[in-house]
Amino acid sequence: MRWLNKQTPYGMNRRHFLQHAAGASALMGSSLALGGTLRAHANELAKNNKSAILLWMGGGPATIDLWDLKPGAATGGPFRPISTTGEGQICEHLPQVAKQMHNLSIVRSMSTREADHSRGRYYMHTGFVPNPNIEHPSYGSVIAHELMANREDLQIPPFISVGGASEGPGFLGMAWAPFSVSSSGRIRNLEMGIDDSRLVQRMKTLDILERGFVAQKRGIPAEDHMKVLKQTFDLMTSEQMKAFEVDQEPETVKERYGTGNFGQGCLLARRLVEAGVPFVEVDLGGWDNHQNVHTTLRDQRLPTLDQAMSALVEDLEKRELLKDTAIIWMGEFGRTPTINGNAGRDHWARSWSVVVGGAGIKGGLVVGETDADGRRVTSEPYSAEDLMSTVCHGLGISLKTTYHSKSGRPMKIAGGGKLISPLVAT
Amino acid sequence: MPVRFIMLLIACLACRPVLGQRSVGSQHPQVAKINALFEEQWKAWGLRPSPAEDDGKWCRRVYLDLVGRIPTLAEHNAFVDSREANKRETLVEKLLDSPEHQAEYASHWATIWSNLLIGRSGGNDRRSLVSREGMQKYLRDSFASNKRYDAFVYELISATGTTEPGTEGFNGATNFLIDKVNEEDATLATSSTSRIFLGLQVQCTQCHNHPFNQWKQQKFWEFNAFFRQARGLRRFVPGTRDIAFAELIDQDFPGESGRPEEAEIYYEERNGLTRVAYPVFVDGTDIARSGYVEDTNRRSELARLVVESEYLAKMMVNRTWAHFLGHAFTKPMDDLGPHTMVSHPEVLDYLAEEFRQSSYDQKQLMRWIVLSKPYQLSSTITSHNESDDPAMGETPQFSHFYLRQMSAEQLYQSLVVLGGDAQGSLAEQQNQRDRWLSQFVVAFGTDEGDEATTFNGSIPQALMLFNGDLVKKAISSKPGTRLDSLIRSGAKFNDKVHTLFEAGVSRRASNTELRLASQLLRASGNKPEQALSDLWWAILNTNEFIFVQ
Known part of the structure; x- marks a missing residue:
């Protein structure tokens, strides 16, 4: 395991604290009591210290200009392709990422149906089409839920969203909600400013009041509230909070990642994964380029992405974390092959690309293809479900895992998708 | 009683004896009609509704939903102590129509509609x-x-x-x-x-x-x-x-x-x-x-x-119902398209028609809903209605009240009431509040300006309630605060404990809780100001406080 175990970062010292709390309450126990009721399939996780980092490109990136260029076609745009250390060619404005492509694979045959932001965001995050009757748990919630089973020592939230809101925990409940932080890693309201013994008294009192209300049987939210309080308390007292102190990194490392929000967010993600957090999402917005797509990409989005993404992969590999850390790069959808009257591209879900690697997912490959102008997938098409299945498989999560609603409705993990077989090591 | 009496004086003299004895229940055939439609459907689904919520909790619910904050201790006591047969109706009238609540009623609904029309940011x-x-x-x-x-x-x-x-x-x-x-x-x-x-x-x-x-x-x-x-x-x-x-x-x-x-x-x-x-x-x-x-x-x-358009009234009824009952008749609430399944089409159509007939009187619509049987029910779930669980994908049947979290705005206003320190004009207060609220808004990075709130029961919210300034102020026992007045009153320690529970969660303390408070007192080295402040902190951080029940 790779827990950080150094000096107390914030506030009080946990060990000292626990002396006060000896024999105290459930809110201050050493681990989150997992709500096992929904868990139907106890899967075969023996020892699993894997994690995933999702690089979320909010707005829907023009993947035809990044990963699946069509030079010469009317739809191609001005960018030229360059060779990489993997199989395919990518955009000339991603030169540093090109040097990491032996670690990452491009899936060029994504074909989905949701071309509206909120629907696409939901679908790509959950593997389910939005359904008004039920909220599905997002990637982070599912992976955190599955991988926390043998991570009792983790005291910081298992699903952290850096610089964005991600998607919610759905029917898994608020204990699996994303914990949103800014890329600086600074967290508001972390200090109570009273001495330990008094905090213990407060927590003991709170614990009894909480349980009194839960006992009145007013619904699941009351129980979830208690779990969140427990996580909050852990957060205030854990030595693992050091992982959020991205400022402690050497200047050279910070500069390698890029000092903007996304770069620092990726660096924070690496620190969190090192500390054992199963799922981290880092958001980079601004891809909704209905106007002037190519100048925006060339001058803003791509330099930022190139620097941070390449630094992250390189750093994870150097630290021997890449074999246990899945990387997923995606947005809600791609953008139209046709360039519109404002030199932009509009929403397009029928043929687009994502990039994945790490955690046993094969790197260096190009999977699938589109036709000459990028309008149509000409090989086997893949969906959000398939991508999520492949990632879960790489993380050692059984695809037979099934959740049940109270009425007994079974819900397969990752929407019952199939593996993207070329990416799965045999 | 002495504590209660003192708090009454502190928190402005209550309005309890002056309320009119006017009975409004019978004036609303709409309420009877809604009730009949629900009784029928509950029977058809084999559900038995939960009993009516007790007065204290119901009072808290209706203050939060109509004027956007929990009742003051004086307001709570006035309602609970009232012996009037139609006191629920009377309270609804007071919140909707009396001059003392007009400003906060308007401000509460202005907040809801601002978030709807221009977003939180x-x-x-x-x-x-x-x-x-x-x-x-x-x-x-x-x-x-x-x-x-x-x-x-x-x-x-x-x-x-x-x-x-x-x-x-x-x-x-x-x-x-x-x-x-x-x-x-x-x-x-x-x-x-x-x-x-x-x-x-x-x-x-x-x-x-x-x-x-x-x-x-x-x-x-x-x-x-x-x-x-x-x-x-x-x-x-x-x-x-x-x-x-x-x-x-x-x-x-x-x-x-x-x-x-x-x-x-x-x-x-x-x-x-x-x-x-x-x-x-x-x-x-x-x-x-x-x-x-x-x-x-x-x-x-x-x-x-x-x-x-016929959709105008329908949509407003659906929206208003969802505001008070936690779920609309459709999912999502703002989709009435022909493909959408409506859980209670007769209720929706009936209320829409009555709303139109009333010349689109919004207060009238609120009155009917708030006085209807589904809104009176307890949030406790019984063995006869536990299958009624919309969070798990079931169609809502409203056979018990669904627990839902206060909005960030409701929490803010409630803590202001408890702290008793609203300052400045209405517009200034709203600005202060908007600044405070902005900490919870997260944008999605699209051209459409979608946004989410982290005031959703997750950790940032819990941290704010544990350690934020707003709560620190509310639990401060510095001279001049409400808590200080309570501490310095001549009441017995146990009565002071009851008062805190009534002010925060609209009920008296249980015996277990009284014992707990005495333990706190002992642990503090017999410093009641510290023990009561810590107890108050705990109450404000409970599930019982943050949920509209």
Whole structure:
């Protein structure tokens, strides 16, 4: 395991604290009591210290200009392709990422149906089409839920969203909600400013009041509230909070990642994964380029992405974390092959690309293809479900895992998708 | 009793004896009708409703839902102690109609509608055309005068004038559309107007015919054509690029091929074909095509058609029901399209018709809902209704009250009431609150300005309640605070404990809790101010406090 175990970062010292709390309450126990009721399939996780980092490109990136260029076609745009250390060619404005492509694979045959932001965001995050009757748990919630089973020592939230809101925990409940932080890693309201013994008294009192209300049987939210309080308390007292102190990194490392929000967010993600957090999402917005797509990409989005993404992969590999850390790069959808009257591209879900690697997912490959102008997938098409299945498989999560609603409705993990077989090591 | 008496004095003299004895229950045949429809459906589904919620908790519920905060101790006690047979009705009348609650009623509903019309972050950026203050002022005035809902919608859709209070030609209603008409051919104005007021979700049909929705792409652009005369103009602070205010106007629209008398627009189908569209309402009613404003004011025409639509009342009933009961009759609440399943079609149709008949009287609609049986029920779940669980994908049957979290705004107002330190004018208070609220808003990075809140029961919210300034203030026992007055009163320690529970969670302490408080007192080295402050901290952090029950 790779827990950080150094000096107390914030506030009080946990060990000292626990002396006060000896024999105290459930809110201050050493681990989150997992709500096992929904868990139907106890899967075969023996020892699993894997994690995933999702690089979320909010707005829907023009993947035809990044990963699946069509030079010469009317739809191609001005960018030229360059060779990489993997199989395919990518955009000339991603030169540093090109040097990491032996670690990452491009899936060029994504074909989905949701071309509206909120629907696409939901679908790509959950593997389910939005359904008004039920909220599905997002990637982070599912992976955190599955991988926390043998991570009792983790005291910081298992699903952290850096610089964005991600998607919610759905029917898994608020204990699996994303914990949103800014890329600086600074967290508001972390200090109570009273001495330990008094905090213990407060927590003991709170614990009894909480349980009194839960006992009145007013619904699941009351129980979830208690779990969140427990996580909050852990957060205030854990030595693992050091992982959020991205400022402690050497200047050279910070500069390698890029000092903007996304770069620092990726660096924070690496620190969190090192500390054992199963799922981290880092958001980079601004891809909704209905106007002037190519100048925006060339001058803003791509330099930022190139620097941070390449630094992250390189750093994870150097630290021997890449074999246990899945990387997923995606947005809600791609953008139209046709360039519109404002030199932009509009929403397009029928043929687009994502990039994945790490955690046993094969790197260096190009999977699938589109036709000459990028309008149509000409090989086997893949969906959000398939991508999520492949990632879960790489993380050692059984695809037979099934959740049940109270009425007994079974819900397969990752929407019952199939593996993207070329990416799965045999 | 002595503590209670003192707190009564502290928290302004209560209104309990002066309330009229007027019975209102019998005046509302609508309530009886709703109840009958629900009884029937519960029977059909084999559900037995939970018992009625006890008075203290119900009082807390109705204060939160109607005026946006928990009751003060005095208000709570007045209600619980009242022996009047119709006291629930009386309380509803008081909250809706008495002058003492008018300002907070208006402010509460102005907040809800601001979030709906311009989002939680609308107007917060200095480059934004929206004046949040202008929007809120308009909304406060509208709710204070209980403006007819159809008139309200008409004004929002057809408004012209400036956005900022104090400027010449000020019309706060302009803030709804001001930043939705300039970019992307007013597509945001199109989707917002149809979704919010008619429950018609057209945003997907902007680019294609919807796969399981009868809406067609053609309809989207026909609806869109109504907004093409509208323009949001910027007025800058002299010598800077900061926007001082904006003005929403209608100007002649020449159409996309420069023929104002036809003023057509074009859109592209997915197969690449270009098609033409003119202003046609969703029910097929068309208007004169001219783009000259003096011939046809397209937004005024649209406003007229919207308020004549049968969807107007339905959508408002569905929205209001969801506000009070936690779930609408459809999922999502703002989708009444023909493909959507309605859980209680008879109730929805009946209430919509009655709402129309009442001249779109919003308070009347609220009254019927708040006095109906589903709203009286306890949030405790029994073995006879535990299958009624919408969070797990079941159709809501409203056989018990669904626990739901307070909004960030309700929490804020409640803590202000408990701390007793609201300062400044209403607008200033609203500004202070908006600043506090902004810590919870997260944007999604799309052109449509979608946003989410982290005030959703997750850790940032819990941290704020554990350690934030607002709570620190509320639990402070410095001289002059409410807590200090309680501590220094002559009451027994146990009575003080009861008082804290009544103030926070509208009930007295249990025996276990009294013992717990004595332990706290001992642990503090017999310092009641510390023990009571710690107990108060714990109460404010409980599930019982944060949930509307």
